[in-house]
Amino acid sequence: MARKTALPAEVTIDARGFHYRELNEEIRRAAGRGARTIKVVNVNGQRYIGAGLGPGVRLLLHGTPGNDLGAFMDGAEIEVFGNAQDGAGNTMNAGKIVIHGQAGQIAGLSMRGGRLYIRGSVGYRSGIHMKGYEDQVPVVVIGGRAGAFLAEYMAGGRLYVLGLEDPPCPGRIPGNGPFRLPPRSRSLTGIYTGTGMHGGVVYIRGEVPPHLLGKEVAVSEPGPEDQRVMEEDLSDFASCFGLDPRTILGAPFVKIAPQSHRPYGRFYAY
Amino acid sequence: MSPDSRFPEAPAPPANPERTGEADTPRAFPSTGTAGENPPAVPVQDLKKKTRQKPTPFRRMRAAVRLHPDFRVIVDESRCTLCRFCVLQCSWDALDFDGRVVSYDENCVGCWRCFAVCPTYAIRIEPWPTMYRENASWTRFHATNVRKQAATGGKLLTGMGNDKPYPVYFDHLLIDACQVTNPSIDPLREPMELRTYIGTRPDRLDLERYRIEVLERKPAARGERGNGDLRRKMGFGPLLKLETPIMFAGMSYGAISLNVQKAIARAAQEMGTLWNTGEGGMHPDLYPYASSAVVQCASGRFGVDVAYLSRAAAIEIKIGQGAKPGIGGHLPGEKVTAEIARTRMIPTGTDALSPAPHHDIYSIEDLRQLIFALKEATRYEKPVFVKIAAVHNVAAIASGIVRAGADAVVIDGFRGSTGAAPTMIRDHVGIPIELAIAAVDDRLRKEGIRHRASLIASGTIRSSMDVVKAIALGADAVAIGTAALVALGCTLCQQCHRGRCAWGLTTQIPELVRRVDPDEGAELLKNLLSAWSGEIKETLGLLGLNALESLRSNRERLRAVGLEQAALDILGVKPAGR
Numbered sequence: 093m094a095r096k097t098a099l100p101a102e103v104t105i106d107a108r109g110f111h112y113r114e115l116n117e118e119i120r121r122a123a124g125r126g127a128r129t130i131k132v133v134n135v136n137g138q139r140y141i142g143a144g145l146g147p148g149v150r151l152l153l154h155g156t157p158g159n160d161l162g163a164f165m166d167g168a169e170i171e172v173f174g175n176a177q178d179g180a181g182n183t184m185n186a187g188k189i190v191i192h193g194q195a196g197q198i199a200g201l202s203m204r205g206g207r208l209y210i211r212g213s214v215g216y217r218s219g220i221h222m223k224g225y226e227d228q229v230p231v232v233v234i235g236g237r238a239g240a241f242l243a244e245y246m247a248g249g250r251l252y253v254l255g256l257e258d259p260p261c262p263g264r265i266p267g268n269g270p271f272r273l274p275p276r277s278r279s280l281t282g283i284y285t286g287t288g289m290h291g292g293v294v295y296i297r298g299e300v301p302p303h304l305l306g307k308e309v310a311v312s313e314p315g316p317e318d319q320r321v322m323e324e325d326l327s328d329f330a331s332c333f334g335l336d337p338r339t340i341l342g343a344p345f346v347k348i349a350p351q352s353h354r355p356y357g358r359f360y361a362y
Numbered sequence: 363m364s365p366d367s368r369f370p371e372a373p374a375p376p377a378n379p380e381r382t383g384e385a386d387t388p389r390a391f392p393s394t395g396t397a398g399e400n401p402p403a404v405p406v407q408d409l410k411k412k413t414r415q416k417p418t419p420f421r422r423m424r425a426a427v428r429l430h431p432d433f434r435v436i437v438d439e440s441r442c443t444l445c446r447f448c449v450l451q452c453s454w455d456a457l458d459f460d461g462r463v464v465s466y467d468e469n470c471v472g473c474w475r476c477f478a479v480c481p482t483y484a485i486r487i488e489p490w491p492t493m494y495r496e497n498a499s500w501t502r503f504h505a506t507n508v509r510k511q512a513a514t515g516g517k518l519l520t521g522m523g524n525d526k527p528y529p530v531y532f533d534h535l536l537i538d539a540c541q542v543t544n545p546s547i548d549p550l551r552e553p554m555e556l557r558t559y560i561g562t563r564p565d566r567l568d569l570e571r572y573r574i575e576v577l578e579r580k581p582a583a584r585g586e587r588g589n590g591d592l593r594r595k596m597g598f599g600p601l602l603k604l605e606t607p608i609m610f611a612g613m614s615y616g617a618i619s620l621n622v623q624k625a626i627a628r629a630a631q632e633m634g635t636l637w638n639t640g641e642g643g644m645h646p647d648l649y650p651y652a653s654s655a656v657v658q659c660a661s662g663r664f665g666v667d668v669a670y671l672s673r674a675a676a677i678e679i680k681i682g683q684g685a686k687p688g689i690g691g692h693l694p695g696e697k698v699t700a701e702i703a704r705t706r707m708i709p710t711g712t713d714a715l716s717p718a719p720h721h722d723i724y725s726i727e728d729l730r731q732l733i734f735a736l737k738e739a740t741r742y743e744k745p746v747f748v749k750i751a752a753v754h755n756v757a758a759i760a761s762g763i764v765r766a767g768a769d770a771v772v773i774d775g776f777r778g779s780t781g782a783a784p785t786m787i788r789d790h791v792g793i794p795i796e797l798a799i800a801a802v803d804d805r806l807r808k809e810g811i812r813h814r815a816s817l818i819a820s821g822t823i824r825s826s827m828d829v830v831k832a833i834a835l836g837a838d839a840v841a842i843g844t845a846a847l848v849a850l851g852c853t854l855c856q857q858c859h860r861g862r863c864a865w866g867l868t869t870q871i872p873e874l875v876r877r878v879d880p881d882e883g884a885e886l887l888k889n890l891l892s893a894w895s896g897e898i899k900e901t902l903g904l905l906g907l908n909a910l911e912s913l914r915s916n917r918e919r920l921r922a923v924g925l926e927q928a929a930l931d932i933l934g935v936k937p938a939g940r
Contacts, residue, residue, distance in 0.1 A: 116738055139731065144668040144739030159731055164739040166668040179722055182735065185667035198722050202663035204707055220721050221663060223707035245715055247708040288717075291709040353712040354695045360784075360859075361516030 102129040112138040112158065123149045137177070142170050147187065159196075162189050165206065178215070181208040184230070190332045193259060194236065203230035203249060209329050210234050212258040216282070217241040222292055224248020233329045235259075240282030243348070244306070247291040250325060254297045254340060255280040279304055286348050290355055294348040295322060297340070305348070308355040314347045427513040429506060431490045433472045435465035441484035448476035448485055453864040453874055454857075473855040475864035507785070518786060521858025521868065523685055523779035523822055523844060526789050530777075531796035531929065532828045536938055538919040540906040547903040554899035555909035558839050560636075560676070561601035561745045562769045563813040569593065599769060600745050602675055604839060605634030606895045607910060608829060611774075611820045611843030612658050612680065612749070614640025616693045616702045616714060617781030617858070618847075619875040620647060622867050625883025626846055627651035632884070633891045638841070641680055641716060642693070643705040644670055656747065659736065661690060662716035664706035668739055676769075677736050678747040679729070681720070684778025684821040687751030687792045691716040694782065697861045699870045730766035737767075745769035752776060752798030752821065753791075757805035764806060764815040772841065773798050775821025779844045781868055782859030795821040796835060800933045803836025803915050826897035835933065836915040849890045850883050 103122050107115050115138045122130050128149060135141070135155030140163055142151055147167030154173045162170050163182040175193035179201060187206045194212035202221045205228045213236030220241060222230055230249035236258045243251050280298050287306030295314060305311065314322060323341060330337040435456060442463060449457045456470040457463055463485075470487065477485045496502050507518055540546035547554075569592045610626050617640060624647065630637035631654045638656040639648075643665015648655070652673040659666050660680035671677055682688060693702075693714035703710040723729050733746045748763045749772035750756070760771050775795025780788065799819045806812040819832040820841035829840050848854070851865040858868035866877030898910070907913055921938040922930055930937060 113738070120741070140735050140738040143735055144671075144741075146668070160735045163735040164666070164668050164671065179731075179735075182722060183663050183666050201722055202666070204667060217721055221717070223663075225704055225707040225709075228707065244721075245717055247712065247715075288715060290712045290715065353709055356692055356713055356715070360519040361510045361514040 098126040101127065102131070103127040104131045104133060106134055107132050107136065107138060107155070108134040110138060112140055116140055116143065119151065120145070135174075142168055142189075145187070162187065165189070167206075175212070176210075180210070181206070181232070184208070192333065197239075199234070200230070200232040200251070203232065204228065205230050207328070208232045209332050210236075211256075211333050212236045213238065215239045217244065219246060219249070219251040219294075220244040222246050222249040222251065224292055231325050233325060235329070235333070237280045238282065240284055241287065242281045242285045243289055243292070243294045244284060244286070245288040245290075246286065246294070246350075247289075249292045250321065251292070251294045252297070252322075252325065252329075253280050253294070254326075256335075256340070285309070286350070288355055289348075289350045290353055291350060293318075295345050296348065297343050297345050300346060300348065308350055308352065309348050310351045312347050312349065314345050318347055427509045429468075429509055430492065430494075431467040431470060433470040433487050434467045434490050435470055435476070436486045436488060437463045437465065438484045438486065441482045443482055443484075445481065447479050447481070451475050451479045451864060453862045453869070453871070471855045471857045472853075473857070473864050474853045478851075517784050519782055519859050520785040520788060520856055521780060521782055521860075522854055522856040524777045524789050525856070528777070528794065530822075531794055531925070531933065532824075532831050534922050534925050534929075535796075535831050535933075535935065536921050536923060537827070537830060537834075537901060537905070538921065539904040544906050546906050547908055549899045549903035552903070552908055554902050555911070556606050556895055556898060558604040558607045558910060559601045560604060560770050560816040560818070560838060562599040562815060565813070600743055602636065602745060603634070604636065606891055607833060607839040607898075608823075608891055608894060609635050609656070609818065609839055609841040610637040610846055611778075611841040612638035612640040612656070612678065613781070613843055613847075614642030614658075614664075614693075615645050615648075615705055616640075616642040616697055616870070618868055619866060619870060619878065620645055620701075621875050621878040621880050622847070622850060622883065623648060624651075624880035625850060625878065625887060627655065628880060628884035629887035629891065630654050633888055635891070636675055638678065639665075639674075641691075642702065642714075643707075644673075645701070645705055649673065658749075659732075660716055661718070661720040662706075662714060664708070664714065664716075671736060671740050671744065674744065676745045676747055677740070678749050678772065679720075679732060679736070679768075680749045681723070681729075682749070682751035682753075682774070683780060683783075684751045684774030684776050684792055684795070685780035685788045686783040687753050687776070687787075688718060689784070689787060690718040691780075691782070694859065694861065697870050702870065726762040726766050729763065733767045747772050747818070749774060751778075751791075752793045752795055754793060756793065756798045757801040760802040760817075761805055761809055761811070764811050768815050770816040770818055770838075771802070772818040772820065773802060775819070778821030779847075780858070795819055795832070797929070797932050799832055799837050800835045800917070800935075804934065807915070826894035826901070829894060830898055830901050830913070831920065833910060834913050834916050834920050836917075838914065845890070846887055849886045850878060 105118055131152040133154045135153045135157050137158040139158035140160050141157045142162040142165050144164045145168035150169040152171050156174050157176055159177050160179040160182050161176050162184055165184045165187045167186040169187055170189045172191045176191045176195040178196035179198050180195045181189050181200045181203055183202045184206050185204045189208045191210045195210045195214045197215040197217055199214045199218045200208045204223045214234050216239035218238050219232050233252040235254050235256045237255055238253050279301055280296055283304050284306055285304050286309035289309050326340050327337040330340055446459050449459045454469045454471050456466050472487055494502055494505050610630055615623055627637045627648050631651045636654050636656050639658055641658045641660035641664055655674045656676045656678050657670055657674040658678045658680045695711045695713045698711055698714055700710050706714055708714055723732055736746050746768055747770040748768040752773050752775045763771050776792030816838040818839050818841055819837035823840045823842050832840050847867050852867055861869050863869040866874045905919055917934045920935045922935045923938045
């Protein structure tokens with residue numbers, strides 16, 4: 093067996109031809125041997141990149157990472173120069189994922205902490221079941237638009253939909269099967285936005301027609317405290333993509349929050 | 363609580379805040395003491411004084427939805443020492459003290475706590491003597507439910523497992539024994555092997571000859587081996603070693619109290635078996651027992667992070683539960699205390715919602731994706747179990763799960779228990795565990811993939827003989843939930859969902875939780891497992907077997923009484939006498 097030698101702080105891995113298991117093992121090995129920034133080129137659909145990865149490592153992915161990017165991630169940073177597929181940030185606990193393109197379904201599913209920034213649009217069921225408790229608050233920012241079931245069952249955290257123009261992206265729109273966003277003229281989100289939501293908050297830069305909202309949420313104007321966190325989150329988002337935060341914050345936002353902590357509290361007879 | 367307050371005054375539910383628990387801040391319960399100890403000297407005026415409420419204004423339809431009490435509490439005043447211990451111990455507001463012990467029978471759930479703590483056996487709890495006019499079709503159960511639902515408009519909710527008189531196939535199976543022609547084995551003298559390994563076995567055994575280089579690379583774990591000796595090539599997945607084939611079923615922090623989890627966890631660790639966190643995450647107090655924990659990753663993803671996954675012995679993806687196949691779960695907000703909210707990472711007091719499906723699993727392929735996401739996140743060091751409810755096509759589903767890469771399939775039969783489930787679903791959905799195990803074992807064997815995953819059976823394992831029969835039908839191990847709670851005091855009153863368990867089991871009220879001592883509870887559970895293990899060894903002896911492994915799927919050693927041909931075919935068991 094080759095003796096373990098310390099690697100330079102920045103290494104490059106060519107993912108061409110790698111199965112995900114080999115690629116992830118390679119990434120973990122590099123991180124274990126001291127690489128702090130790992131550039132992975134020719135990423136082509138490999139799943140679970142960065143799964144469970146702890147703090148102190150930064151992955152730069154060139155290409156299209158596969159499903160469950162950064163699943164259960166625990167502090168690492170990932171930057172994707174391209175699109176991501178389904179399940180980006182699935183049950184992520186800490187860290188940061190920055191996607192310069194678009195992302196598929198269930199982005200940020202059950203996120204518990206950390207940040208997920210997507211420059212473009214996302215598919216269905218984004219941010220569902222997000223958690224949050226006291227100072228551990230996950231933040232998802234979707235630069236473009238979102239599909240149906242956004243923030244369903246959300247229990248904590250902050251989710252933004254900004255409705256910016258999608259960046260020009262090479263290749264197809266990601267996602268399984270036919271993946272279609274609502275027409276631009278209609279809305280930034282799809283139907284069932286916030287269904288079953290009982291915690292957390294969604295900020296949308298623009299209007300949401302009431303028929304797209306779940307029964308459990310109420311729409312209001314962001315207050316001063318909201319403005320403060322929005323400014324903080326969106327300035328960070330803008331700096332990741334070289335955008336001007338003032339243009340983003342300049343437009344009016346609406347705040348979507350649960351009406352009740354117990355949307356299903358009266359279902360039962362005892 | 364007067365009987366009158368049960369009736370709705372306005373059309374809006376709930377009819378009774380006490381019953382739904384919403385407006386209810388439970389009073390302080392004394393935590394100390396069990397039967398036989400000196401009762402605390404509490405002055406009468408310190409006890410919560412309850413007076414019968416004034417009768418509510420007469421409403422014509424009140425009588426239509428009136429429920430009569432299930433039980434009546436009779437205090438034998440010639441024996442009662444007026445110690446008031448029963449009053450202090452009742453968490454259901456069914457007893458009060460007014461110079462003598464007064465009962466509010468309509469609140470009694472028949473949990474027997476007052477009887478168990480009464481030093482003089484002065485309390486008797488009887489079924490309420492006046493019944494509706496029942497008949498075989500319209501039983502009291504149905505009539506009561508109709509009244510409840512007419513009054514509240516709610517879905518019926520309950521706890522524990524299915525209590526309806528469906529056939530219990532375990533009770534129709536009999537075990538073989540050796541006589542004359544093949545000797546039985548004396549378990550007192552001979553070693554009996556109950557050790558069970560859970561996990562994926564390789565397709566074939568690959569051996570390699572030791573060479574010096576190999577020796578240098580990986581020194582032999584045990585003993586001296588020379589150059590040229592045979593040894594197994596690596597390639598086994600992670601296997602879990604159980605010293606007895608009885609595991610504890612998933613019961614979450616939230617559904618049961620932390621003290622109960624501690625008792626179970628300690629018993630499991632000391633007996634060399636596994637306990638299961640359920641889907642509510644793992645409280646930091648349980649970290650010392652994490653090495654024998656199965657941690658659940660359910661559709662709510664409560665408390666799931668890399669640390670949680672990595673400190674466990676195994677990870678279980680919970681797809682379904684025998685008591686409520688195909689639906690999600692709501693941990694009622696009353697049970698979501700600050701500690702539970704922290705463990706689950708949701709706001710305090712909200713209902714903890716587990717949706718019906720995992721929203722990232724809509725197919726077997728998606729299940730495979732989550733299985734391997736968990737394996738990747740834990741570097742393939744942890745076996746991944748998949749738990750499903752026993753349903754009609756369970757064999758085909760289990761086959762898919764095994765092919766998706768699960769290391770064990772946990773099958774929960776329709777009599778399995780729950781902390782809270784809609785009554786109608788608990789009682790009418792799913793299939794019995796005995797048939798499910800036999801069908802799954804058959805199917806996996808026919809497809810040649812039985813070795814790829816272990817099979818764990820749960821859903822009313824009531825005795826060591828249920829364990830033996832489940833294993834003879836094809837299970838590798840079983841999991842017990844209700845049996846463990848009964849060992850800790852549960853009297854099957856089916857009120858788990860109301861969060862006021864007088865035995866301190868399915869509650870989060872601190873004064874009630876303290877009624878379970880984790881150390882003593884662990885002793886009770888260890889006794890139970892030892893007793894059952896002893897009986898299993900004895901049964902192996904009379905079967906002429908010395909290892910549980912030889913009984914696995916050995917259906918020739920079972921015979922059936924009183925089963926129709928179709929059941930015999932599915933179970934793969936001959937009728938008794940043949």
